[in-house]
Amino acid sequence: MSAATPKGRAMTSEHLLEVHDLQVEFGGDDGPVPVLRGVSWHVDRGETLAILGESGSGKSMTAQVIMGILDTPPARISGGSVRWNGRDLLGLPEPARREVRGRGVGMVFQDSLSALNPVLRVGPQIGETLRTRLGLSRREARDRTVELMRQVRIPDAEQRYRQYPHHFSGGMRQRAVIAMALALSPDVLIADEPTTALDATVQVQILRLLQALQEESGMGLVLITHDFGAVASIADRVAVMYAGRVVETGVVRDIFRRPAHPYTKALLDAVPRADRRAGRLAALPGQPPVLGKESTGCPFRFRCPLAEAVCEEREPVLKEHAQGHWSACHLGKDVIADVLTAHS
Amino acid sequence: MPRYITSRVLQAVLVLVGATLVIFVITFALPGDPVQALAGERAADPAFAEAIRARYHLDEPLLQQYGRFLLGVVQGDLGQTYSGQDVAQMLGERIWVSGQLAAFALAFQILIGVGAGILSALRRNGLADTGVRIFTLAGLSIPFFVTAYVLQLVVGVKLGWLPVAGTEDGFLSYIMPGFVLGSLSTAYVARLTRGQLTEALREDYVRMATSKGLTRVRVVAHHALRNSLIPVVTFLGLEVGALLSGAVITESIFNLPGMGQAMARAVYLGERTTVVGVVTVFVLVYVVVNLLVDLLYAVLDPRIRYA
Structure with a gap:
């Protein structure tokens, strides 16, 4: 078993949704380019997991693999598993896979404008699966859809039902997309950067809505984001991704108070805070690593203020530094904390 | 919507007038004399030619002929061929x-x-x-x-x-x-x-x-x-x-x-x-x-x- 697995007991206990050692590569001119390099995380019922990382770290791609909407080719799933209630989804034939979509795992897309079909009315779009999958009558589906629209706090749902996506504001569109993903009451909802395209005030509303919906239904929520602020307010646990791997994971309090990976620490420093004197925001220097460049060491070492000789020699694996708090860094957690404190 | 359609119909009329005028002028400039073509190999009898020209208003200025044509179009009349067919x-x-x-x-x-x-x-x-x-x-x-x-x-x-x-x-x-x-x-x-x-x-x-x-x-x-x-x-x-x-x-x-x-x-x-x-x-x-x-x-x- 790959050492990147955060939990040795993963094989015995069953999680609601578990991604294990997932590997995806793209066919390149000079051989396959690895994009996901052994991603592992899980989410349980009633729990919110935040997946954090910058663009290109593989957050969204993991979601696409789970939903089975990754274009293969050019991508290729070269290893690992996705288990939903103990069933491996990657091995399922397409019809069985389709059954899981929407009912087992639902997904909210990042850009609500492009996620809604521009030429179809919003209401029927939300309720489409109620008819095709649950076999409800037109009227039943309509009533249930209006109910769903109310549930995601869309005002005047009856009128809104007949409108087209371009009549909706950004926030309303995202609510409509959420209602669409919730239509079949999925066990797990994956929200892929659901607030990125929205105003700050609307962002907060959408996050609160997701949190409320999750508490009402007890579903598992996977929140993909690069916004640490969002994580702090609604997540239970966090998985930080870098260069196609989870580099740190744990409960949100631990991650915030005692980040055990220099990358997490850098992300935290880059968050603007009201309780600190305004000044220049800390920025993480350098660029994310170029994919496909075969390297043996830690992919973060080029941007890491603490990089040592060992970081160049081999890539660190996830280790449990404290109860339930895992980090992939050669330096011991306390060393990191001390040095980082000294730095800031 | 009705306004849009009205303006489009008016545009259509303009297009129709413009296109037919262009064709009118071009056909006028075509080489060859249609009256002579009717007469075949022999030279046309001047009296016959005169009668044909008068009948089809070929002796009138171009714009007058065109006006006559437009008037006909409005009444659903596209004129007659030289052999007298409608x-x-x-x-x-x-x-x-x-x-x-x-x-x-x-x-x-x-x-x-x-x-x-x-x-x-x-x-x-x-x-x-x-x-x-x-x-x-x-x-x-x-x-x-x-x-x-x-x-x-x-x-x-x-x-x-x-x-x-x-x-x-x-x-x-x-x-x-x-x-x-x-x-x-x-x-x-x-x-x-x-x-x-x-x-x-x-x-x-x-x-x-x-x-x-x-x-x-x-x-x-x-x-x-x-x-x-x-x-x-x-x-x-x-x-x-x-x-x-x-x-x-x-x-x-x-x-x-x-x-x-x-x-x-x-x-x-x-x-x-x-x-x-x-x-x-x-x-x-x-x-x-x-x-x-x-x-x-x-x-x-x-x-x-x-x-």
């Missing part, structure tokens, strides 16, 4: 032949073109896709009168499956000319559909539809196809006009008594009233179809509103 009546008979031909061509474009395009997009880089691409390339590259003669020879003469020319066999007579007339654009429609659908299949709303757990058929038919067919419909609408003008050659090759054939013959004979009459009908059809396509566009894409 042009409006003659075209009224021929327009059905041209209309059927265009309908067959359009049907081929929709069935084969859109069908092949969809197949091609869904099996991208597969065997079917490669086949479609080869055939469309051939369709686009081979001049359609070559296709016409080859089909006439093989399907008509050698195999005897379809009539070679003429309209004696009812709708069977229109299959081959319809295919030939539509072949060029069928290839184009296939490529357009393929490109549009390929693009639509990558859209977020299509992935969203998939992730809702809809079947592939439903995702393609209900979500991807509808959007990707909007440009195809636009093209096909405009194509109706092009089919009429393309019919000039096809009708001549297959000896179909349509408007295109009448036009070709009239140009050859210097028969001005017929040429202008046919062009008037062409322009009218073109303008009306254009308007319909624009209105259809708003039906297909709710984001478009005319005010």
Whole structure:
């Protein structure tokens, strides 16, 4: 078993949704380019997991693999598993896979404008699966859809039902997309950067809505984001991704108070805070690593203020530094904390 | 909406006036004297020539003749040919032949073109896709009168499956000319559909539809196809006009008594009233179809509103 697995007991206990050692590569001119390099995380019922990382770290791609909407080719799933209630989804034939979509795992897309079909009315779009999958009558589906629209706090749902996506504001569109993903009451909802395209005030509303919906239904929520602020307010646990791997994971309090990976620490420093004197925001220097460049060491070492000789020699694996708090860094957690404190 | 239609109709009138005026001037400038052409090899009797000129108002200034023509058009009168036939009546008979031909061509474009395009997009880089691409390339590259003669020879003469020319066999007579007339654009429609659908299949709303757990058929038919067919419909609408003008050659090759054939013959004979009459009908059809396509566009894409 790959050492990147955060939990040795993963094989015995069953999680609601578990991604294990997932590997995806793209066919390149000079051989396959690895994009996901052994991603592992899980989410349980009633729990919110935040997946954090910058663009290109593989957050969204993991979601696409789970939903089975990754274009293969050019991508290729070269290893690992996705288990939903103990069933491996990657091995399922397409019809069985389709059954899981929407009912087992639902997904909210990042850009609500492009996620809604521009030429179809919003209401029927939300309720489409109620008819095709649950076999409800037109009227039943309509009533249930209006109910769903109310549930995601869309005002005047009856009128809104007949409108087209371009009549909706950004926030309303995202609510409509959420209602669409919730239509079949999925066990797990994956929200892929659901607030990125929205105003700050609307962002907060959408996050609160997701949190409320999750508490009402007890579903598992996977929140993909690069916004640490969002994580702090609604997540239970966090998985930080870098260069196609989870580099740190744990409960949100631990991650915030005692980040055990220099990358997490850098992300935290880059968050603007009201309780600190305004000044220049800390920025993480350098660029994310170029994919496909075969390297043996830690992919973060080029941007890491603490990089040592060992970081160049081999890539660190996830280790449990404290109860339930895992980090992939050669330096011991306390060393990191001390040095980082000294730095800031 | 009513305002939009009104302004479009007014525009159409302007287009009609402009187009016919241009044709009027051009036919006037054509070499050869139609009166002399009527008389044949011998020099025309001056008294006869004088009478003909007076009868058809050829002695009047160009603009006056044009005004006379416009006045006639408003009353549904397109004038008479030099042999005394009523042009409006003659075209009224021929327009059905041209209309059927265009309908067959359009049907081929929709069935084969859109069908092949969809197949091609869904099996991208597969065997079917490669086949479609080869055939469309051939369709686009081979001049359609070559296709016409080859089909006439093989399907008509050698195999005897379809009539070679003429309209004696009812709708069977229109299959081959319809295919030939539509072949060029069928290839184009296939490529357009393929490109549009390929693009639509990558859209977020299509992935969203998939992730809702809809079947592939439903995702393609209900979500991807509808959007990707909007440009195809636009093209096909405009194509109706092009089919009429393309019919000039096809009708001549297959000896179909349509408007295109009448036009070709009239140009050859210097028969001005017929040429202008046919062009008037062409322009009218073109303008009306254009308007319909624009209105259809708003039906297909709710984001478009005319005010």
